[in-house]
Amino acid sequence: MRVAHRLAGRNHREGTGGPFAAVVSVAGTGEIIAVGVNLVLASGLSGMHAVVVAQSLSQAHLGTWNLGGPGSDPVELAVNWRPCAMCYGAVLWSGIARLVIAGAGDEVEHLTGFDEGPMRPAWKEQLHARGVEVHTDVLRDEALATFREYGARDDAVVYNGGAR
Numbered sequence: 001m002r003v004a005h006r007l008a009g010r011n012h013r014e015g016t017g018g019p020f021a022a023v024v025s026v027a028g029t030g031e032i033i034a035v036g037v038n039l040v041l042a043s044g045l046s047g048m049h050a051v052v053v054a055q056s057l058s059q060a061h062l063g064t065w066n067l068g069g070p071g072s073d074p075v076e077l078a079v080n081w082r083p084c085a086m087c088y089g090a091v092l093w094s095g096i097a098r099l100v101i102a103g104a105g106d107e108v109e110h111l112t113g114f115d116e117g118p119m120r121p122a123w124k125e126q127l128h129a130r131g132v133e134v135h136t137d138v139l140r141d142e143a144l145a146t147f148r149e150y151g152a153r154d155d156a157v158v159y160n161g162g163a164r
């Protein structure tokens with residue numbers, strides 16, 4: 001999670017995207033498979049959220065669309081906040097065994113101006129039902145500090161691509 005926080009802060013300061021990052025690792029050993037940051041601004045593609053980037057790079061690296069396939073080690077996804085509506089769906093289909101997030105409340109929307117989309121109230125239970133462990137509030141204050149820093153920028157970009 002510390003890696004995710006560092007990448008998230010650097011990503012928005014470098015101007016490549018929003019203050020979000022994700023790290024995919026082997027759950028048992030912590031070995032990093034791939035990392036991803038929000039690349040919406042850099043790529044011009046609305047779907048290039050950190051979770052999608054990290055999962056896609058992991059799947060490309062391992063040569064499989066299913067990170068939880070037979071014989072594979074359980075894989076963890078660490079993200080510096082709860083996935084948005086799109087990334088939630090991406091997690092469901094990825095084969096991730098464990099989702100670790102810094103927090104899950106609406107603070108991210110209040111502090112950054114981003115719209116995280118219409119999340120299902122039972123999102124966590126739905127993940128559990130599909131075999132995904134969820135751990136929340138890991139290094140939460142660090143995430144909030146990054147979101148505050150981003151929200152204080154005069155040139156912060158909101159979810160629809162327009163400047164505030």
Ligand SMILES: [Zn+2]
Binds near residue numbers: 051086087
């Ligand atoms: Zn997302």
